[in-house]
Amino acid sequence: MRVSDLKEAAAGKEKPLKYVLLAGIYNEPRSGYELTKWLQMVGQHCWSVEHSSVYPALRELEKDELIQSERLPGTRGPDRSIYSMTAAGLDKLRAWVANGSPRPAIKDEQILRVLCFDLLPRETALQQIREVRADHQVQLEFFLARQAMLTERQLGPLLVARRGVLAEQAYIAWCDEVADMIARRPA
Amino acid sequence: MRVSDLKEAAAGKEKPLKYVLLAGIYNEPRSGYELTKWLQMVGQHCWSVEHSSVYPALRELEKDELIQSERLPGTRGPDRSIYSMTAAGLDKLRAWVANGSPRPAIKDEQILRVLCFDLLPRETALQQIREVRADHQVQLEFFLARQAMLTERQLGPLLVARRGVLAEQAYIAWCDEVADMIARRPA
DNA sequence: CTCGCCATGTAACTCGTTACATGATTTC
DNA sequence: GAAATCATGTAACGAGTTACATGGCGAG
Structure with missing residues (x-):
């Protein structure tokens, strides 16, 4: 032991x-x-x-x-x-x-890729971020559907789904900002 | 080998x-x-x-x-x-x-705690979510400060900081929704 | 003079994944 | 009758953490 x-x-x-x-x-x-x-x-x-x-x-x-x-x-x-x-x-x-929780632990390589986006030609970077956005869009729709099928009777599951919705929306918003800034940057 | x-x-x-x-x-x-x-x-x-x-x-x-x-x-x-x-x-x-990234991997016990919040007295749950919110507020301020000290010259670092801002804002918004729903729920 | 930060390193351990295995049932 | 999904299990492995270890330097 x-x-x-x-x-x-x-x-x-x-x-x-x-x-x-x-x-x-x-x-x-x-x-x-x-x-x-x-x-x-x-x-x-x-x-x-x-x-x-x-x-x-x-x-x-x-x-x-x-x-x-x-x-x-x-x-x-x-x-x-x-x-x-x-x-x-x-x-x-x-x-x-x-009890209290430790901070959420996140492993997200994509953010680090964006950190180095000036290594890529603009079009490649834009293409990549579009794909990432599409992926999170799919996730968002999943959480939205789940949210829609839950009521306040199942408060716990509803709030978990709600977190999914808000998290994915935020990720998508970030992708849009990234795309904007990349498109705008000097070639 | x-x-x-x-x-x-x-x-x-x-x-x-x-x-x-x-x-x-x-x-x-x-x-x-x-x-x-x-x-x-x-x-x-x-x-x-x-x-x-x-x-x-x-x-x-x-x-x-x-x-x-x-x-x-x-x-x-x-x-x-x-x-x-x-x-x-x-x-x-x-x-x-x-290359493409795998999906972000997240470990966040807090969301699972919220899933079971009906195990706690309302005041305890509210107290907990307030603390979590405060914690993310601190993080948000850190990322906001970092965002403010960066320009579009350092596009990579700026976008990484920006992701921090958006992620923390979304988490805080979720905490507020949780608090609202818990406060509103039948005791 | 002690505490805390800077700075690097190693060893043991733990958690979880990948890969291997099995087998039933359902769908095309 | 082949492929996909349901359903459970084990063994080897890998990546990272905790704990152990060392030492200089600065602040109070």
Whole structure:
């Protein structure tokens, strides 16, 4: 047993991913597969993971009795394990939600590319930023659609979608400014 | 030698961090220490790293002759190695800038907390989102100040700062919407 | 004279990804 | 009957962090 395990056991600390998954099954019970898809689509602007991280984490959460699973026949496919919260899990989640978050961590190479845009011919740079803009436009439409299908009854999911909308709009606005400045710059 | 090394050597591929560092010394020569600070402040919204990743990466870049170092006496402290681009490095960087980027990767626990805000008493939730807002307000002011000190002569740095401004404004706007909705919700 | 910043470096560890594996079901 | 999606799992690997380590210099 490692030192970090002892610390975790003492403080009752779990790694971020576990809380992400708890948050994912809080609003509705989900399978590992569904959680993965949910994070990659609805939650790409907060936290994205591969399924290979999800399944082991879920098993640990269940072992600690923070979640419980129920085996259900797949609607169109094999059976899946649907996980739902336990009382202990809800307490853990509540405690986490009440805490402060570290700053969002972002890895965005595109901004660094723009930093060096004077290395490219104007037309190449413009073309690239147009593609990036188009990509974020697609994302924006996805979040707008999601926003439209949610009401204030599901306040949490609505606000998450809303964040997607605002984030993508801001990114698109930036792309437009970049395109403007590049077009305007001395060749 | 690993398989990935062979592939890299064949394709001339480097890991993202290396390009980030190349981009960092492109506009002005910098030391490892300065690159670290620069990424943590000016570049926190694109790419953040610890110094322990930076120094080894710089040595590899120098070994591959993509950058070169010059030993200079520290202005207020010990000597440092200032790295600058080589012709080969500039070519590498240009090729990278011309490529497309993967989607920005974001890890933001706060959005997931908001997803579960109905676990908290209204006042607690409001308090938390106010703190988050304040934090982003500080960041916004930093980017605004940076924006103000840059001209269109340094188009790259200006556009990077501009992205910081727009991103923080969008985050603050979201915080305000969250606060509004929480305040309005049935207790 | 101590604290904090400048400046660089290494080792252990952790998290998550990529790649490998399996197999059922549905759609074309 | 081939391809795509559903569904879960493991092993090897990689990138980066935390923690450890060192030392000069300036400010209070």
